Amino acid sequence: MRLCLPQPFEDLGHVADVGVRVRGATAGEALARLVLAFASLAAGGGEVHAEREERLSVEGGPGLAGTAVALLRELLYRLAIEGILPAACEVHSVGEAGAEVSVAFGRRDPARHAEGLDLKAVTRHAARLEPEGAGWVGQVLFDV
Amino acid sequence: MQLRRIEGDLWEIPREGGMRVPGRVYSVGPPAPDDPALQQVANVAHLPGILRFSLAMPDIHWGYGFPIGGVAAMDAEHGAVSPGGVGYDINCGVRVVTTALEAEALRPGLHAVAAQLYRDIPTGVGSSQAIPRLSDRELDDVLASGARWAVRRGFAAASDDAERCEEGGWLAGADPSAVSARARARGADQVGTLGSGNHFIEVDRVAEVYDAGAAEAFGLVPGQVALQIHSGSRGLGYQVCDEHLAELARARGRFGPEYDRLPDPQLACAPIASEAGQRYLGAMQAAANFAWANRQVMTGLAVRGLLHALRISERELGARLLYDVCHNVAKHEEHTIDGAPRRVLVHRKGATRCFGPGDPRVPAPYRAVGQPVLIPGDMGRYSYVLAGTAKAMEDTFGSSCHGAGRLLSRGEALRRGRGRSIAKELAGKGIEVMARSHKTLAEEMSDAYKDVAQVVKVMDGAGISRLVARLEPMAVVKG
Numbered sequence: 089m090r091l092c093l094p095q096p097f098e099d100l101g102h103v104a105d106v107g108v109r110v111r112g113a114t115a116g117e118a119l120a121r122l123v124l125a126f127a128s129l130a131a132g133g134g135e136v137h138a139e140r141e142e143r144l145s146v147e148g149g150p151g152l153a154g155t156a157v158a159l160l161r162e163l164l165y166r167l168a169i170e171g172i173l174p175a176a177c178e179v180h181s182v183g184e185a186g187a188e189v190s191v192a193f194g195r196r197d198p199a200r201h202a203e204g205l206d207l208k209a210v211t212r213h214a215a216r217l218e219p220e221g222a223g224w225v226g227q228v229l230f231d232v
Numbered sequence: 233m234q235l236r237r238i239e240g241d242l243w244e245i246p247r248e249g250g251m252r253v254p255g256r257v258y259s260v261g262p263p264a265p266d267d268p269a270l271q272q273v274a275n276v277a278h279l280p281g282i283l284r285f286s287l288a289m290p291d292i293h294w295g296y297g298f299p300i301g302g303v304a305a306m307d308a309e310h311g312a313v314s315p316g317g318v319g320y321d322i323n324c325g326v327r328v329v330t331t332a333l334e335a336e337a338l339r340p341g342l343h344a345v346a347a348q349l350y351r352d353i354p355t356g357v358g359s360s361q362a363i364p365r366l367s368d369r370e371l372d373d374v375l376a377s378g379a380r381w382a383v384r385r386g387f388a389a390a391s392d393d394a395e396r397c398e399e400g401g402w403l404a405g406a407d408p409s410a411v412s413a414r415a416r417a418r419g420a421d422q423v424g425t426l427g428s429g430n431h432f433i434e435v436d437r438v439a440e441v442y443d444a445g446a447a448e449a450f451g452l453v454p455g456q457v458a459l460q461i462h463s464g465s466r467g468l469g470y471q472v473c474d475e476h477l478a479e480l481a482r483a484r485g486r487f488g489p490e491y492d493r494l495p496d497p498q499l500a501c502a503p504i505a506s507e508a509g510q511r512y513l514g515a516m517q518a519a520a521n522f523a524w525a526n527r528q529v530m531t532g533l534a535v536r537g538l539l540h541a542l543r544i545s546e547r548e549l550g551a552r553l554l555y556d557v558c559h560n561v562a563k564h565e566e567h568t569i570d571g572a573p574r575r576v577l578v579h580r581k582g583a584t585r586c587f588g589p590g591d592p593r594v595p596a597p598y599r600a601v602g603q604p605v606l607i608p609g610d611m612g613r614y615s616y617v618l619a620g621t622a623k624a625m626e627d628t629f630g631s632s633c634h635g636a637g638r639l640l641s642r643g644e645a646l647r648r649g650r651g652r653s654i655a656k657e658l659a660g661k662g663i664e665v666m667a668r669s670h671k672t673l674a675e676e677m678s679d680a681y682k683d684v685a686q687v688v689k690v691m692d693g694a695g696i697s698r699l700v701a702r703l704e705p706m707a708v709v710k711g
Contacts, residue, residue, distance in 0.1 A: 101641045103293050104300060132671070150481060150497070161474060168358065168418050168467050196358075203671045205642075206357040206428035206711070208470045209320045212481060213296035213498040229296065231320045231470070232429055232642070 089117060090178040090190075093136055097125035100229070106205060107214070107229040116179035118217060118226035119156055119187065123177040126160055126210075129230065130173055130196065132203030138175035138192035148186040152217040155187050156226055160210040163191070167207070171196045182217075205232050233265040233274070241290065241690045245270060250493065251277040256285040257292060258633075258694060260686045267292075272299040275495045279304060280503070281311020283569060283576060287628055289583050290690040291637030291682065295319070297498030300582035303631040306504065308564060308575040312491070313509045314501035315480065315516070317579030319560040320473045322516055323523035324431075324464030326557060326606045327397070328617065328703075329389050329531060330450075331538070332550025333457040335437035335706060341542050342435065346664045346707035348541035349433055352533045355426040355711040356668035362424030363529060371420055375411055378402030378521030379528040379556070387424070387532025389551035394528070396595055397556035398585055398603075401524045403563070407514025411468070412475055415515075419468025419522060424529035426463050428668070428711030430635075430676060432611060433534065434460040436703035439614065446601040446619045446700040450554055458703060459538075459551075460615060461530050462608055464560065465523035472519045476512040483508065504577055513562070520561055527556060554617075555595075555604035557584050559634040565593075567629050578629050586620035586632035586697045594620070605697045609636050609684030611665065611676060611708045612658055616688045618697040632697040636684035642675045649674030658708070667710035676710060 100107030108125040112118035127136060146162050148155025166172055176192040196204070209231040216227040236244045238256070243263055245255030255273040257263055263270060269292050276298055277286035283305045292301035297316030306312055338345070354362050366374065374381045379394040379401025394401035426433060438456045441447040452458070465472075480500035485492045487503055494501070502509035535551045542549070562579045569576070578585075586605040587594050594603045602620035609615045624630050640648065654673040658665045667673050691697045 099641075099643045101643055103638045103641050104295065106642060150484070154481065154497075158478070161478065165414060165418075165471070169414075171358070202669055204357065208429075208467070209474050211296040211320075211498060212477065212500075213496065215497075231296070 090176055091120045091124060092176040093124050094128055095121045095124040097121060102229055105229055105232050107227065109225060109227045112224050115152060115182050115217060115224050118224040119159065119179050119182050120177040122156055122160065122226040122228055123163065123174050126163060126207065127174040130167060130204045130207050131201045134200040136173045136175040136194040138194045141190060141192050143188065143190050145188045146186055149184045151184060152182065153215040155182060155184060156217040156228060157210050157212055157215050159187050159189065160228060164207060164210055167196065207232055233270050235263055235265060240694055242694060245274050252282050253277050253285050257288040258290040258690050260290050260682065260690055269294045269299040273302065275499060276302055276304050278494055279306065279312050279314060279499065279501060280490045281307040283307060287631065289633040290687045291582065291633045291635055293637045295581065297496050298581045301633065301637065302581045303579065303583045303629060305567065305576040305578045305629045308504060308577050311504055311577060312501040313504045313513055313562060313577060314499055314579065315473050315476045315512055316498045316500065317581050318473065318516060318562050319581045320470045321464035321560055322469035322473060323520035323558045324560045325523060325527065326460060326462040326608050327527055327531065328554040328606050329459040330452065330552050330554050331457045332548065335455050335457050338457050342664055342707055344541040345435060345538055346666050346709060348537040349534055349709050350666040352537045353426055353433060353530055355709060356428050359425040359427060359711065360421040362533060365421040366423060371416055372408040374423060374525045375408035375518035375521055376406055378524035382525045382528035382532065387529040389531055389535050389553045393531065393553040396553045397524060398558055401528065401556065402521050403517035405513060406518035406521050408518050410511050410515035411472060411518050415468045415471035418471045419466055422466040422468065423526050424533060425466060426530065426711055427466055428672060431463045431711055433709040434705045435707040436460055436615065436705055438701055439704040440702045442699040442701060443619065449598055449601045450604055450617060450700060451552060452617060452701045459534055460608060461527050461534065463527055463530065465519045466526060468522050469519040472515045476515065480508065516562065520558065524556065555606060557606050559584060580631055582634045583631045584634045585630055586624045587630045588620045588622040588625050605632050607633060607635060607684060607688055610678045610681040611705055612661065612663065612678035614684065615703045616684065616699065617701045617703065618688060618691065619700050620697055621695055623695040624697060628696055632691050633687050636681040636687060638680060639682050640680040645675045645677060645680040646671065648679060649677055663705050664707040665710065672710050
């Protein structure tokens with residue numbers, strides 16, 4: 089399922105940095121929401137206009153949480169170097185070995201995204217991508 | 233979490249389960265037993281080769297793996313090195329530059345100074361190009377030479393700036409070839425940039441002197457203007473930490489069961505002597521050198537900015553680097569343990585080295601009084617200069633606090649800042665502020681931080697570092 093900005097996420101209220109928690113019916117949906125929570129934080133809630141679509145594969149682990157962290161690390165690097173942000177995301181596969189996703193990217197706009205956070209790293213601390221109740225939960229802390 | 237009071241503001245987390253040593257926490261008031269940062273102190277005590285205690289300074293707060301404010305010394309031969317024990321912003325640190333200017337005389341030119349600093353030193357998300365993008369060869373030189381690279385290129389308050397930095401402004405174990413292409417790409421155009429978050433440049437006045445002898449040695453006089461610069465290794469350091477954490481997280485089982493059973497994946501570590509450990513140490517030290525070069529270039533830009541804005545001579549400005557300290561680093565140091573000298577790797581994550589009087593590693597001008605310990609507070613109140621003590625060498629591997637420590641999450645700070653103009657509130661206190669984003673000002677407002685006066689009082693009371701002077705902000709530049 090392809091998900092577009094904005095998507096719901098919870099702020100974990102980390103004292104020093106920023107943590108998010110998302111929920112989904114499947115692991116893929118929760119992972120896509122983590123990707124879009126990352127984009128929402130970096131864009132300061134501003135719209136991201138998709139300009140191009142890319143299919144990305146990342147090696148994952150340890151665990152599904154490690155795969156989620158690996159994907160977000162790749163997206164953070166692309167933001168730092170190319171100044172691009174996800175506007176939409178579709179997860180084709182996700183497992184402990186890795187993930188394959190399609191991401192629609194748009195440019196970070198200094199004016200539209202002026203209130204965006206400077207997300208500097210994706211941490212493993214308290215990272216989750218696991219079943220909870222009838223669905224899945226994803227959780228990541230970003231260093232800012 | 234069980235806690236036992238040792239004396240005064242010092243508390244112990246008794247050893248239990250897989251902890252190799254007890255935890256020791258300096259605390260502003262009794263620690264809250266449910267504070268997750270205390271569990272992190274206990275977790276750090278599981279690391280292979282940790283010696284004496286897993287320590288936390290009074291500005292402790294919840295970090296990743298290690299708490300912010302954490303100190304851990306490892307046996308240099310048989311211990312572990314943990315990228316999480318250094319943190320993402322490798323050698324994030326602070327420096328103070330003193331001047332010959334009088335605060336009251338500067339007041340009419342303060343806006344021009346703040347505006348000039350804001351123009352000349354790139355700030356904010358992804359800030360870059362303070363100086364032309366570095367070639368690979370130049371970047372190698374930065375990664376190997378640290379602050380000395382920038383001094384050689386004329387970015388300095390004075391020619392001996394590097395000697396007035398912790399470790400002389402460079403770590404000799406740096407291995408530029410261990411810094412990946414991705415890390416280089418993130419850092420090549422960021423030398424001389426401030427960044428965002430809690431990084432800042434301040435124009436301060438020396439508001440009060442507590443120790444006249446040490447203040448004289450440090451060149452601090454009441455009413456004098458000083459600059460503070462707080463920043464780190466920018467994207468390059470983050471990428472170095474990130475890559476090594478990822479590698480070590482995947483390799484946990486490779487180093488044996490004691491490395492596989494750590495209570496938090498963010499504590500991923502490697503034996504210091506292993507190839508992975510040595511590669512991290514080489515890259516981390518190169519990133520530390522990058523951070524020193526970054527602060528040194530900003531120092532040169534700030535000095536030029538003041539000269540230009542005030543139209544005064546270098547002699548009239550009288551800029552001198554007081555000192556530059558690291559807040560996030562792991563360093564090989566010699567400490568006395570059980571009466572004998574021992575080589576250890578001291579991880580300081582959100583902590584400051586504070587070597588005492590007579591230590592040959594303290595620059596000669598300060599050796600009689602102890603190392604300057606620079607403790608920034610928040611942008612609306614004050615910062616402190618302290619001096620290292622012999623007791624710190626005995627009790628904390630020569631370590632002290634590093635700042636105020638956050639009290640509110642960024643989200644909560646934004647909620648409390650809603651409807652307020654932080655810039656106007658600061659202006660009402662005579663503080664000029666320039667920032668890229670109103671949101672940053674709300675996130676970084678004084679209410680979001682603990683009172684640093686209480687933090688340094690704990691360190692002073694415990695004899696770990698002693699108060700020398702208080703600085704108060706006149707102008708603040710934020711990302």
